[in-house]
Amino acid sequence: MTTIIRAGAPHDLLALVPALAGFLPERSVVCVAFRGNRSAGVLRHDLPRHARDRAAVVDAIIGTMCRMPGVDAIVPIVYTDATFAGAAGIPERTLLSLVVRRAEQAGFHVRDALCRAADAWGSLLDRDGPATGHPLELIDQSPAARQAPDSGAALGTASSLAELPEPDAATAGAIASELAALADERTLEARLVRLGANADPVELVESLVAPGASKQPPLRLAWFLHLAGRPPIRDAMLLQFAFGPAIGEAAHLDAEQTAARAEEEGLTVDELVCRDEEHGVLDEATDLLGRLMLGQSPLRPDVRRVERALTVVRTAIAAAPTESRCGALCIAAWLAWSIGRGSGASALLDQALAIDPGHTMAALLTEFIGSGALPEWAFAESGATGPVSAR
Numbered sequence: 001m002t003t004i005i006r007a008g009a010p011h012d013l014l015a016l017v018p019a020l021a022g023f024l025p026e027r028s029v030v031c032v033a034f035r036g037n038r039s040a041g042v043l044r045h046d047l048p049r050h051a052r053d054r055a056a057v058v059d060a061i062i063g064t065m066c067r068m069p070g071v072d073a074i075v076p077i078v079y080t081d082a083t084f085a086g087a088a089g090i091p092e093r094t095l096l097s098l099v100v101r102r103a104e105q106a107g108f109h110v111r112d113a114l115c116r117a118a119d120a121w122g123s124l125l126d127r128d129g130p131a132t133g134h135p136l137e138l139i140d141q142s143p144a145a146r147q148a149p150d151s152g153a154a155l156g157t158a159s160s161l162a163e164l165p166e167p168d169a170a171t172a173g174a175i176a177s178e179l180a181a182l183a184d185e186r187t188l189e190a191r192l193v194r195l196g197a198n199a200d201p202v203e204l205v206e207s208l209v210a211p212g213a214s215k216q217p218p219l220r221l222a223w224f225l226h227l228a229g230r231p232p233i234r235d236a237m238l239l240q241f242a243f244g245p246a247i248g249e250a251a252h253l254d255a256e257q258t259a260a261r262a263e264e265e266g267l268t269v270d271e272l273v274c275r276d277e278e279h280g281v282l283d284e285a286t287d288l289l290g291r292l293m294l295g296q297s298p299l300r301p302d303v304r305r306v307e308r309a310l311t312v313v314r315t316a317i318a319a320a321p322t323e324s325r326c327g328a329l330c331i332a333a334w335l336a337w338s339i340g341r342g343s344g345a346s347a348l349l350d351q352a353l354a355i356d357p358g359h360t361m362a363a364l365l366t367e368f369i370g371s372g373a374l375p376e377w378a379f380a381e382s383g384a385t386g387p388v389s390a391r
Helices: 010-021 051-067 093-105 169-182 185-199 201-208 218-228 231-243 245-265 269-279 284-293 303-319 326-338 342-355 360-370
Strands: 005-007 028-035 038-046 073-079 114-116 121-123 388-390
Touching: 010 028, 010 038, 010 073, 010 114, 010 121, 028 051, 028 093, 038 051, 051 093, 073 093, 169 185, 169 218, 169 303, 185 201, 185 218, 201 218, 201 231, 201 245, 201 303, 218 231, 218 303, 218 326, 231 245, 231 284, 231 303, 231 326, 231 360, 245 269, 245 284, 303 326, 326 342, 326 360, 342 360
Parallel strands: 005 388, 073 114
Antiparallel strands: 028 038, 028 073, 038 388, 114 121
C-alpha cells in the first residue's frame, strides 16, 4: 500500500522530512527529490565547514540527483544551528542559492528552497517572508507528520547510530565470559551444543533479526561477536542481514570454498581473491556477492530487516569487551551505509579504527564510504511507502 500525504505548505514538508528520511537532520543539506508531485527519495550531506567546500558539496548533490530515475523536481533544505537573528536573514543563503542555481541549470524544477535554523524557518523563494523567519511552532504543530507511517517512532540524528546503548552490566559480564569460553577449545564444544541450531551462522542471523526478538541470550550475542571477528563469516553475515537467508547461504558456501582453495594453494583468502580478480576468474556466485558488497546492484536491502539488525548489532557491540568489537562495528557500518546513513557508518568505523588502527576491513570501508560511494539500489525505482505529495 502507498500512503499519500499532502504537504500543502512549506512547514508541512519540513514536518515530514524526518519521517521521509528516517532520522532527524542536523547541520545538513537535505534534498527531497520528486517525480511529478510525489517524493522519490531524500538525500543528505553534511553542511560544508568552509566556503571553499560549497561547490564540491553542491556538485555531489546535483550529480546524485541526476542519477535518480524519473526525478524532475527537488526541494533543498538547509538545517543549521545558526539563527535568523544572527544572520540578519536566512542562514546559509549563499549555499542554498548555489544549490538552486545548479539544480535549475541541470534541468530540475526547484519547488522551494528552505532553511530550518535554530530560531526560525524560512524560504529562499519567498521574497515577502519576514527577515526574522517563521516560528518553528508551525512545523512542530503541523498535522502532516502525524499521517506518516511509523510517525510515533523515536528518531535519532544521522550520526546517532554510533551512539551505542547503555549496556547492562550483568549482560556485558556474561558476554565476556561466553567469549572466553568460545575461544577455548576445551569449552567450545559445550557452548556449540547449547547454541543448538544457532551454531550455524545462517540460523544465527535469522534468530537475531527475527521480528519481535528484542532480547537475545548472552551466548547468542557472544557467538555473533566471535564469528564477526572472522572475515569470511563476517562478510557473509553482513550480506545476510541485508538480503536474507538465501544470499546468506550462498555467501557462507562461497566463503567456505574460497577458504579451502586458499589453504590448498598456500595463500591467504585476501591474496586468493585479489589474484582471481586480477586474472578475471571469479566465479558467478563470488562475482555477485562481491558486487552486492560494493553496492553494484539494483537489488535493494530489506530496510526493516536492516533496522532490526542494526538494533541487535549495536546492542552486542555496546556489551562487548573493547577488543571484540571491530568486526561487529564493520557490519553495523556497512548496514548503515546500505540504507543511506553514511555519517553514522563513518562514525562507527572511526570507533573500529580507534580500537585497531590496522583493521583491514575498517580501513577499506572508511576509504570506500569516505569517497562518497553510494549503492546502485539508492537510484533504483522502488515501491516505498509514504511518499509526500507536494502542491
